[in-house]
Amino acid sequence: DGGITQSPKYLFRKEGQNVTLSCEQNLNHDAMYWYRQDPGQGLRLIYYSQIVNDFQKGDIAEGYSVSREKKESFPLTVTSAQKNPTAFYLCASSIGPRGTQYFGPGTRLLVL
Amino acid sequence: QKEVEQDPGPLSVPEGAIVSLNCTYSNSAFQYFMWYRQYSRKGPELLMYTYSSGNKEDGRFTAQVDKSSKYISLFIRDSQPSDSATYLCATMGGTASKLTFGTGTRLQVTL
Numbered sequence: 296d297g298g299i300t301q302s303p304k305y306l307f308r309k310e311g312q313n314v315t316l317s318c319e320q321n322l323n324h325d326a327m328y329w330y331r332q333d334p335g336q337g338l339r340l341i342y343y344s345q346i347v348n349d350f351q352k353g354d355i356a357e358g359y360s361v362s363r364e365k366k367e368s369f370p371l372t373v374t375s376a377q378k379n380p381t382a383f384y385l386c387a388s389s390i391g392p393r394g395t396q397y398f399g400p401g402t403r404l405l406v407l
Numbered sequence: 408q409k410e411v412e413q414d415p416g417p418l419s420v421p422e423g424a425i426v427s428l429n430c431t432y433s434n435s436a437f438q439y440f441m442w443y444r445q446y447s448r449k450g451p452e453l454l455m456y457t458y459s460s461g462n463k464e465d466g467r468f469t470a471q472v473d474k475s476s477k478y479i480s481l482f483i484r485d486s487q488p489s490d491s492a493t494y495l496c497a498t499m500g501g502t503a504s505k506l507t508f509g510t511g512t513r514l515q516v517t518l
Contacts, residue, residue, distance in 0.1 A: 299450075327409065328505075336496065337510040339453075385450055392448060393439070393499065396506060398450035 298322070299399035301386050306404045308373065308380060316371045316402045318386030327369035327390050331355060332383040332401075336375045344369055373404065381406050410434055411507030413496055422518055426483040430496035430509045433477065437507070440472050442481045445493045445511065454494075455481065470511035486516045 299320045308314045320327065326345045330338040340353030358377025360394040361368050369388075373380045383403050389398040413430045418428055420436035428442075439458055454471035455495045457463045471480040479496055493511040 302451075335510060337411075337508040338506075339508075340505050343505060382497075383448075395441070395453060395456055397453065398443075400450045401448070403448070 300397040311375045312376050318369045322389045324388035326389045328387040329371045330385045410507050411509040413495040417513040419515045428481040430479045436500050437498040441497040489518050491516050
């Protein structure tokens with residue numbers, strides 16, 4: 296089955312800790328995206344990548360970092376610089392930069 | 408002002424009702440319009456995708472775009488309890504390839 300997987304489903308972060316969220320797709324899509332969803336604010340773009348070894352900041356990139364070493368993988372690191380990390384994180388992919396975006400099941404990040 | 412405005416609801420309707428969900432947008436460069444459905448604690452799933460103005464129908468769902476008034480709508484006929492979810496509108500176009508989302512409307516279809 297083709298699709299997007301995200302892990303873990305729930306993640307807990309301690310003060311000052313960096314945590315990494317995984318996103319994998321087997322759709323052979325070139326473009327991948329990370330969004331953050333907070334109640335009442337919709338989805339906001341954190342980072343996106345249109346091709347391997349290249350990525351751009353979205354609207355709220357501060358406190359986050361990404362890498363794109365493989366076409367199928369686009370991990371997101373939430374660093375200690377992100378002071379309000381509690382949110383639902385969604386990964387998406389599309390065949391190209393203007394293609395339809397398909398979403399993974401999400402990771403809920405909570406702060407201890 | 409947000410680029411895409413959407414009433415958060417909640418909107419409660421009885422089973423079998425026709426549902427109308429709406430968004431307005433401010434950027435006239437937007438050309439692609441999407442509706443996503445999101446169940447609680449799940450990722451959004453694409454329902455409808457339209458380009459420019461006009462209507463598109465898929466089963467019980469109809470998407471409508473009026474670029475002259477910058478207004479997009481999703482109609483759900485014969486609504487079912489399984490339609491209870493949050494519905495997100497999204498737009499894309501211009502020089503940016505990223506999606507701009509509305510905040511979502513929570514719909515509850517009651518028996």
